Each structure stands twice: as C-alpha cells, then as structure tokens.
Amino acid sequence: MFELKKKDISKQDLWQKANIVLPQFDVEKIENATYQNPVWVHFGAGNIFRGYIAAIAQNLIERGELNRGVIAVELFDYEIIDRIYKPYDNLCLVVTSDAKGNLEKRVIASITEELKCDKSFEADWQRLCKIFESSTLELVTFTITEKGYNLFGLKGDYLPAVKEDIENGPQSPKSSMGKVAALAYVRYKSGRKPVAYVSLDNCSKNGEKLQSSILQIAKEWAKRGFVEEDFVEYLNDSSVVSFPWSMIDKIVPRPSERIKELLEKDGLKNMNIICTSKNTYIAPFVNTEKAQYLVIEDSFPNGRPPLEKAGVFMTDRKTVEDSERMKVQTCLNPLHTALAIFGCLLGYKTIYEEVKDEHLKRLIEKIGYDEGLKVVVDPKIINPREYIREVIEERFPNPYIPDTPQRIATDTSQKMPIRFGETIKAYAESPDLDVKGLKYIPLVIAGWLRYLMCIDDEGKTFDPSPDPLLPELKKHLDGIELGREYENLEEKLRPILTNEVIFRVDLFEVGLSQRVVEYFKEMIQGIGAVKKTLQKYVN
Numbered sequence: 001m002f003e004l005k006k007k008d009i010s011k012q013d014l015w016q017k018a019n020i021v022l023p024q025f026d027v028e029k030i031e032n033a034t035y036q037n038p039v040w041v042h043f044g045a046g047n048i049f050r051g052y053i054a055a056i057a058q059n060l061i062e063r064g065e066l067n068r069g070v071i072a073v074e075l076f077d078y079e080i081i082d083r084i085y086k087p088y089d090n091l092c093l094v095v096t097s098d099a100k101g102n103l104e105k106r107v108i109a110s111i112t113e114e115l116k117c118d119k120s121f122e123a124d125w126q127r128l129c130k131i132f133e134s135s136t137l138e139l140v141t142f143t144i145t146e147k148g149y150n151l152f153g154l155k156g157d158y159l160p161a162v163k164e165d166i167e168n169g170p171q172s173p174k175s176s177m178g179k180v181a182a183l184a185y186v187r188y189k190s191g192r193k194p195v196a197y198v199s200l201d202n203c204s205k206n207g208e209k210l211q212s213s214i215l216q217i218a219k220e221w222a223k224r225g226f227v228e229e230d231f232v233e234y235l236n237d238s239s240v241v242s243f244p245w246s247m248i249d250k251i252v253p254r255p256s257e258r259i260k261e262l263l264e265k266d267g268l269k270n271m272n273i274i275c276t277s278k279n280t281y282i283a284p285f286v287n288t289e290k291a292q293y294l295v296i297e298d299s300f301p302n303g304r305p306p307l308e309k310a311g312v313f314m315t316d317r318k319t320v321e322d323s324e325r326m327k328v329q330t331c332l333n334p335l336h337t338a339l340a341i342f343g344c345l346l347g348y349k350t351i352y353e354e355v356k357d358e359h360l361k362r363l364i365e366k367i368g369y370d371e372g373l374k375v376v377v378d379p380k381i382i383n384p385r386e387y388i389r390e391v392i393e394e395r396f397p398n399p400y401i402p403d404t405p406q407r408i409a410t411d412t413s414q415k416m417p418i419r420f421g422e423t424i425k426a427y428a429e430s431p432d433l434d435v436k437g438l439k440y441i442p443l444v445i446a447g448w449l450r451y452l453m454c455i456d457d458e459g460k461t462f463d464p465s466p467d468p469l470l471p472e473l474k475k476h477l478d479g480i481e482l483g484r485e486y487e488n489l490e491e492k493l494r495p496i497l498t499n500e501v502i503f504r505v506d507l508f509e510v511g512l513s514q515r516v517v518e519y520f521k522e523m524i525q526g527i528g529a530v531k532k533t534l535q536k537y538v539n
C-alpha cells in the first residue's frame with residue numbers, strides 16, 4: 001500500500017507498477033521558488049482547478065517553460081483545504097479517461113501552497129497580503145462558480161455580506177468579491193503594481209463580470225473614504241490591471257466511486273470521496289475527459305507564463321467572446337443544462353445513459369444545431385458544427401466520465417440567463433430571426449419549472465441540487481399538484497417568467513411565456529407526463 005503524499009513519491013516502483021505518472025521535476029525546488037517569488041494565484045480550489053488548471057502549470061514546469069507553481073486559495077469552502085489539500089500535501093491524482101476506457105493517471109504537484117482566504121485565518125491572510133504585494137505576481141485566476149461573482153440578490157439589492165463589506169471597508173471583508181477587492185487594494189498600496197485577474201468560470205464576458213464586481217466595491221469604498229479615488233482609476237486602467245475574458249471547456253465531473261475503487265486496487269490508500277458541508281464533492285483524485293479547450297484574451301500587464309505552450313489559445317477579446325458564445329451559450333452548456341433538468345425529472349443518474357435515450361438526444365440536437373447555431377459567430381479557432389458533433393457524439397456518451405444530471409443541475413437559476421437567456425435575447429433583437437419560433441429552449445424552461453416542484457416524473461419527491469434561489473423560486477410552485485387543471489398558471493408563474501435577472505429578458509414581453517406555460521401544463525398532467533411531453537415535441 002502507498003499514499004498520495006510527498007513521502008511516498010520516492011517509491012517510484014510502486015507508482016510505476018500502478019501505471020501512475022509521477023511529476024517530472026524537483027517539487028521542493030519549485031515550492032521554494034514559488035514561496036519566494038510567486039507568479040500565479042488561483043481562487044477556487046475545486047475540481048476543475050485541480051484537474052485542468054494545475055495540470056497546465058505542471059505541463060509548463062515539466063517542459064522547462066515555468067519555474068514556479070500555483071498557489072491555491074479558497075474563498076468559500078475551507079473544508080476543501082483541511083480535508084483534501086493538507087492531508088495529501090497538496091498533491092492531486094488526475095485520472096483521464098477516453099471513450100474506450102483507456103485511463104491515464106498522473107500525479108499533479110504544481111500546487112505549492114494552500115491558503116484560506118479569510119481574515120479569521122490570520123496567518124493565511126498575512127501570507128496572501130505578502131503575495132499580493134509581490135512584484136513577481138503576474139496572474140490571478142478564478143474558478144469560483146457563477147454565483148461567486150454576485151453582489152446582488154434577486155431584487156437587485158446587495159447581498160448581506162457584500163453590504164457589510166461596503167459599510168466596513170477593506171479591513172475584514174466577508175464576501176468573496178470583498179476579499180478579492182481588499183487584496184487588490186493591498187497590491188495597489190504596495191505601489192500600484194500590475195497584474196491580470198482572469199476569470200475561468202462559465203459566464204459570458206466573465207472578465208467584465210469580475211471587473212465590474214471588484215470595481216463596484218472599490219467605488220463604494222472610495223465614496224465612503226475607505227480607499228483613494230485613484231484605486232478605482234487603477235482598477236480601470238487596463239495597462240496596469242487587466243481582466244482578460246476566457247472560455248474554458250473540460251468536463252470534470254464529481255469524483256467517481258468506480259475510479260476510487262480502481263485506485264484502491266492499484267494499492268493506493270485513503271482515496272475517499274467527501275462531500276463538504278458546503279456541498280463540494282471532492283476527493284484526492286479528479287476524474288476527467290481528454291477533450292479540453294481554453295481560450296484566453298491575451299492581456300497581461302505584468303507578463304505571463306507561456307500558456308500557449310500548454311495548448312491554451314491566447315487571442316483577442318472578440319475570438320474569446322465568439323468561442324464563449326459558442327460553448328457556454330449555445331453548443332455545450334445549454335445542452336448540458338437541458339440534460340440535467342430532464343435527467344433529474346426522468347430519474348437518470350448519469351449523462352451518458354441519458355444520451356442513449358433517442359428523445360433526449362434529439363432534444364439536445366434541436367437546441368444545438370437548430371436553435372443555437374443560428375446565433376453563433378464562428379470563432380474560427382474551433383468549428384461550431386464540428387464542436388457540437390464532438391459534444392453529442394463523443395463527449396456526452398463517454399461512459400467512463402461518470403457525470404451526473406444532479407451535478408449539472410446545481411445553481412441552474414444562476415445559469416439560465418447565460419445558457420438560454422442570451423440566445424432568446426439574440427433572437428428577439430434580430431431582424432432575421434423569429435423569437436416566437438423557438439420551441440426547444442421553452443421546453444427546457446418549462447422542464448425547469450416542473451423540476452422546481454421537486455417531484456419526478458414518477459410522482460416521487462426528489463432532493464433538488466443546491467441553488468441559492470431555490471427557496472424563493474419554489475414558493476411560486478407551491479400548491480401546484482400533478483393531475484390537476486389550473487386556470488391561472490400564467491399569472492402564478494409570472495414572477496419567475498418576467499424576471500430578467502433569471503432569463504436576461506422578460507419572457508412575457510418577448511412572447512414566449514405562453515408556450516412555456518402550455519408545455520408546463522402538459523408536464524403536470526400526471527405520472528409520465530414529462531416524458532410524454534418531451535416525446536411529443538421532439539418528434
């Protein structure tokens with residue numbers, strides 16, 4: 001037996017026998033160099049970071065293109081650090097599966113430090129301040145989920161923690177964006193030092209979203225005299241501080257029991273999967289697919305590692321935007337969200353089983369090829385039609401990527417505007433497209449309303465995936481039962497369907513609410529009605 005710990009890394013024969021590739025560099029040397037002269041900080045120490053971003057850093061280190069690692073920082077779920085980083089010396093085992101079931105196993109050792117970003121962890125906070133004062137710091141990347149950037153609640157008022165941060169200034173921030181703004185202020189105070197803040201989350205114009213949240217807090221602080229006006233100027237000057245946009249694509253599901261068992265058979269100890277009290281599913285290993293795309297706007301005022309040498313497309317903002325529109329708004333994530341919603345309703349536990357169902361497959365083909373492609377601008381670096389084909393025919397059906405509809409259904413309320421709202425808006429604004437002609441996106445929206453009832457198509461209650469708006473949204477579905485007729489459903493659902501925070505547009509105004517409500521009515525007819533409605537409309 002051996003462990004994913006530094007002390008066992010020297011037992012090369014054991015790892016070799018298990019076909020696990022070890023880091024090809026002097027881990028301690030990189031750690032020391034990074035401690036002295038940090039280059040790269042990452043916020044959001046979850047699965048995609050460990051399985052993709054940290055692997056990019058390792059590729060560069062192994063090729064001699066980078067001589068520092070990445071510092072992992074957690075803003076939200078400190079259990080990750082205590083239970084998955086510290087006990088395994090920040091090592092991570094990445095298991096990559098192709099559709100034939102061939103596995104590549106590799107130890108990632110490019111994460112050199114793990115820090116909890118909160119003033120209550122005084123030593124970590126002091127260390128973070130030191131890092132942000134460092135002139136060698138080039139980039140700060142983020143994978144903190146869409147909701148991590150939010151400042152406002154559904155009604156447009158500040159979230160409580162954000163409000164508190166605004167009132168109290170940068171001294172002891174509580175909200176995620178407040179903490180990042182406070183560290184940006186530390187960097188500013190240390191001599192207006194340059195840096196790039198790079199969001200790698202699945203949101204449209206993610207760089208703009210990050211910048212606007214940090215700026216908003218900075219402006220509120222400046223108004224109250226907590227910071228200089230010049231701090232706001234600094235954050236607005238892209239020659240000093242940039243917020244590059246990006247598109248990131250690699251399916252990194254929750255850790256799988258099957259992979260855990262395989263690793264244990266290899267002789268590895270303590271491969272337990274945990275679910276933290278904040279609902280992060282994480283393990284010492286990460287399971288993922290081979291396919292991967294990362295496109296980043298090339299704007300780095302303090303320089304950057306040669307990311308292109310690790311396969312990252314470094315390009316202009318327009319190409320990033322077109323790639324993001326292609327992936328997040330039309331060709332992958334909306335298809336994923338559709339499968340997530342219908343998967344939970346129809347009792348599926350894996351995505352690959354879902355795409356074997358001809359109706360679900362047809363639904364995602366219709367959303368992608370028929371409704372989505374019409375608003376896609378070809379990003380040139382990736383062909384959109386070929387990309388959808390790869391997604392539907394190769395990536396989703398991969399049985400060795402045990403992705404679940406329940407994982408993807410997490411935070412659906414936060415994803416609606418980007419996954420579907422942008423496309424509806426583009427149709428509504430186009431002189432050549434008829435928004436009322438959309439059929440399949442409204443079917444997914446109706447499915448989501450049906451999902452919010454938390455009763456599956458067999459009439460059994462299910463636990464919905466976490467979503468910050470769930471309690472509020474569920475209230476609007478209260479009292480609706482399967483098998484009953486309702487006269488005033490359109491009115492009852494109006495508060496959801498008119499909410500532009502959720503759909504980017506008012507579905508009543510654009511003329512889609514009636515169709516959504518009609519589909520929804522059909523889906524609540526009784527047991528099996530969701531399946532029947534799906535079959536009726538995709539056929």
Ligand SMILES: NC(=O)c1ccc[n+]([C@@H]2O[C@H](COP(=O)([O-])OP(=O)(O)OC[C@H]3O[C@@H](n4cnc5c(N)ncnc54)[C@H](O)[C@@H]3O)[C@@H](O)[C@H]2O)c1
Binds near residue numbers: 045049250251
């Ligand atoms: N997993 C994927 O397949 C994938 C692919 C492409 C992009 N992404 C992007 O990365 C994000 C994270 O995915 P993951 O696989 O790492 O998920 P994960 O559940 O493994 O980790 C989520 C991370 O976000 C942090 N987080 C959650 N809420 C936060 C908040 N309010 N403030 C600050 N941090 C918060 C968590 O603490 C954790 O570090 C996704 O939401 C998506 O935007 C993921």
Ligand SMILES: O=P(O)(O)OC[C@@H](O)[C@@H](O)[C@H](O)[C@H](O)CO
Binds near residue numbers: 248249252332337410
């Ligand atoms: O991660 P989210 O929450 O933005 O969306 C769920 C999935 O669609 C997503 O994680 C995909 O796996 C990913 O976007 C593939 O690149």
